[in-house]
Amino acid sequence: MATRVEWAERVGRWERSGLSAEKFARREGYKAKQLYWWRWKLRAEGTSQPSTSSTQAPQFLPVHVVADVSPVVTEPIEIALPNGRVVRVRPGFDPATLERVLALAAEETSC
Known part of the structure; x- marks a missing residue:
């Protein structure tokens, strides 16, 4: 049986994954209901991250610079x-x- 810390880590991985609870749970081998319950439980306790120091490094997303698309004002x-x-x-x-x-x-x- 998984501990509270293990579930906090699982919920954190799920939230960072961007997957639905169903897809993430299926991939990891447990039920989506468990993820929802543990997320609720951890938030009710005021923590959603594991209390250990096992954190992942931040991930960077690509940035695309586009031209200024502000409308051109021709009227006063x-x-x-x-x-x-x-x-x-x-x-x-x-x-x-x-x-x-x-x-x-x-x-x-x-x-």
Whole structure:
């Protein structure tokens, strides 16, 4: 009969495998119900990993860099301020200039 530590290790391997409980259990030679029960039991106790130092090294996944697919904005955007003023900004604006314009437009004094 397997110990709690052994089941914690099994559940950890199952969760890292990406397989369904049925496929993993069939491959390992025990029942899927056992995996579900032990996962529930270990989580209820607050641990899902074995208490021993038998941990696996992290695995790295491949990364694919893709081009920026942000939509190209061709229409101006409108920024409605709480004081009722509206600032229209065209594509290609200078962020520093926009920041100054918004600061001035947000003031309560008349422009």
